[in-house]
Amino acid sequence: MATVEWYRQFLAPLVLLTGAGIGLAVGLYWNRLRKLTGSSDIQRVADSEAQLAGIIRSSMEAIITVDGDQRVVLFNPMAETLFAWPAELAIGRSLSDFIPHRFRAAHAEHVRRFGITGVSDREMGLQRALCAMRRDGSEFPIEASISQISVGEAKLYTVMLRDITERVRAEEALHRSLQLVKESEARLAGIIRSSMEAIITVDNEQRVVLFNPMAETLFAWPAELAIGRPLGDFIPERYRAAHEEHVRRFGITGVSDRQMGRQRALYALRRDGTEFPIEASISQTAHEGTKLYTVMLRDITERARAEAALRRSREELQQLSDGILAAREEERRRIARELHDDLGQRLSALKMDMAMLGADVDEGRDTAGLLDEIGAINGVIDNTVASVRRIASDLRPALLDELGMIPAIEWLADDFANRYGLAVSVDGAEADVPAQTAIAMFRIVQEALSNVVRHADATTVHIQLTQSEGQLVLRVQDNGVGWDKVSSASGPRKSLGLLGIRERARLLGGSFTIDSTPGKGFCLIVQIPHERVA
Template sequence: MSQQAPSLDTHPRRLASPHARWRAADVAVGLSAVLLCVGLAYLLQAVVERYRNLVLGPMVPVLGAGSGLLLGLYLIRMRRLRQTAADNLQRVAESEARLAGIIRSSMEAIITVDSEQRVLLFNPMAESLFAWTAAEAIGRKLGDFIPQRFRAVHEEHVRRFGITGVSERQMGTQRTLRALRRDGSEFPIEASISQTSDRGGKLYTVMLRDTTERVRAEEALHRSREELEQLSDGILTAREEEKRRIARELHDDLGQRLSALKMDLAMLEADVAEGRNAAGLSKEIAAMHSVIDDTVASVRRIATDLRPALLDELGMVPAIEWLANDFSNRYGLAVSVVAEDDEVPEKVAVAAFRIVQEALSNVIRHADASRATVSIGSEGPMLRLEIHDDGTGWKERPAGDGQRKSLGLLGIRERARLLGGDVLVQSAPGEGFRLIVRFPREQGDRA
């Protein structure tokens, strides 16, 4: 027998003792019973007046008074018992009303089933989650709300839980639980189950909540971590590749030119020592000037690959136009630029230049395209970059679906995210690839 929950009502009149509340009425009932019995006793005495010689004659009033007293006490006791029962019933009704209110307003779905796992209680949140009304759900098997492949396991789990005698238990600690809506769609849940005894049987109450948003957030976080790890690995690899490229440029280009210049100087020194004529010396000096000019051009080209001077001197649009022309000359890709001449902060200009550079590099590596277009414009306070090619397009979904992961695209997404922007990819087989990047032109104090 469960202990009665204390009432939440603090009204003084309701908390007053039943004995104090009914004392005046009890006294009135008792006195009335005593007086009634005494009156009846005197009436009886008048009837038997002629039997004065009876021994019990004088005791009739005493017996009447005693009988009245006992009757009065009995009536008082019965009255108090009835009032106590009524108070208890009222408290039980109030407690049930409070419990029903809690169940109705609960943000968790609450389902109670009997020992045969048939639904007895189905609260409004359960109606919302499963798209069944309570009237339709009550009487159904609990398995109707669980995917078919899990029903046998779940029924066995509930049966074994009933045998253990444990009052409550968290469900789904070993695997993710899934529930079934009326339309057949599944969704992840977390749940706990409790059991109580009821008239020789058992009632099981399941409290559950939909964890779809949390699962999505966890999956997105997991994907972000994987992408971050890949991006970090890609950055390290790209850094090493860049170091290797610069070292190769310095060795194969600058090193060779400087070696040739050193040899020319040695030959010039020998010719001067031999007293060679001035015309021959001038020819050698002219050749050395040519080597020096080529070396300076090579140094400028290496510096421009690292960071184009146009970006600092003329701004974002001229630098991107130079980049498009450079890709056309190097790789034979026809790149056109459609841009509004818009001044932006250096941070935004550098990000836009690197995004276009990486996007065009992806076109060269993956698209098998002959033409690409770079569009730069504005959407309110946002700067909009669009790079579109006429290549083969993506035959797989992007990295978000786990089919293909492009480190270049990951880098572009990360640059846009750091600027408070977003990236949109549009592609279909044979229809080219379109990359749209938007971020605020003014960055304020954004880190």
């Protein structure tokens, strides 16, 4: 009975602790057991001892047992492997030889306090990471638990530990990956927030799940109200069905991204119901078993206006080019006609007069009659010279070169007044401008007066030329029927004369505007920058 009781008091706790992963140096007590037990009991103890020793030897965890002085009394094969210490050299050494210097004092105090508590076992390293030290001084992270038992008046402390270097590396790698993910998400969120394009993400049901600040600006919807709404709320009604079908087909294709609107123009809808043209691209991603569609779009209203203006400008330039060619041909016909009909007839008459004069001289007519014929010939010559000057003035007035821009414009005003019965006045001081500017201003006034004659049904025209704030400003105002911008289908843009005026102003770096009201006349305004003025 005494033998069994000894087994219970001594060996059973060791086996129990070993089952929990704690091995003890059973051999230290083997002789004592032989003195206190019978042969059958000894065999049972030997069997248990062999089983316990096998567990300790084959354990995948390092097992170290120390006595009350914290000197090693057990060092299993896995401990030899981890610490690179053979057991015969490790046994008897202080436990501190296996702990980095900076942790030794704290660890010794931890074991001492643990011995006082009377707790049988405890996991170590809950408050901070644990490190062990190999024979060569290198450190490695560990995970450990400690247990204690009393054998007589002595205490034994057993530590079970494992090298968690790979796990720490994996955790650090995971932490780095998570950190990178967080940083990537933060960057992505920053990009989405600061993007100059509207970004909208919808789910499978085409309900908004992301609405960035630019989308709020373009659509005039706050994000908190936009999220959860169907995408159709942001698309004009006539396009909704087609757009939903487009997104559905895009989801089936599996293509990651695609530009939208290649076949036709796209339009979006603001909160107030106004529409605006957009350029967009769409992409899809799978997230937690569902698909997300992201649309990136920009308002291309200004670009559409610019493109429309460019198309209109090309059309107008084509019209202007055609008009210029036609006008050039017409001018050539007019000059040819005047040369033929006017100069040709006058020169023919002059030739006939000279022939008649020669015949009279041969016949010995009196001097008085010859003088009359010579006077008539001189009249024809004067008229011919005047005709030549008029034709030349139409091509380029000599006054423009001889006297300057204002006198040339005044001569032009008098000529139109005499020809068409208009009251034309000119107001302005002479400006010292480059020849190119003077010619352009003269032709602009000429074309403006021609338009008044053709379209205005006016009786008075006032021409004003001023310099103000670095600008040379020309105004041509009539009291005619004016122009209705709304009802007029052709308008000034369809007038080749006004197109020509605008192009002349543009070539000088200036601008061309009109101010007109039906029934209240028409005002043409041309401004040339001051730096263009000499």
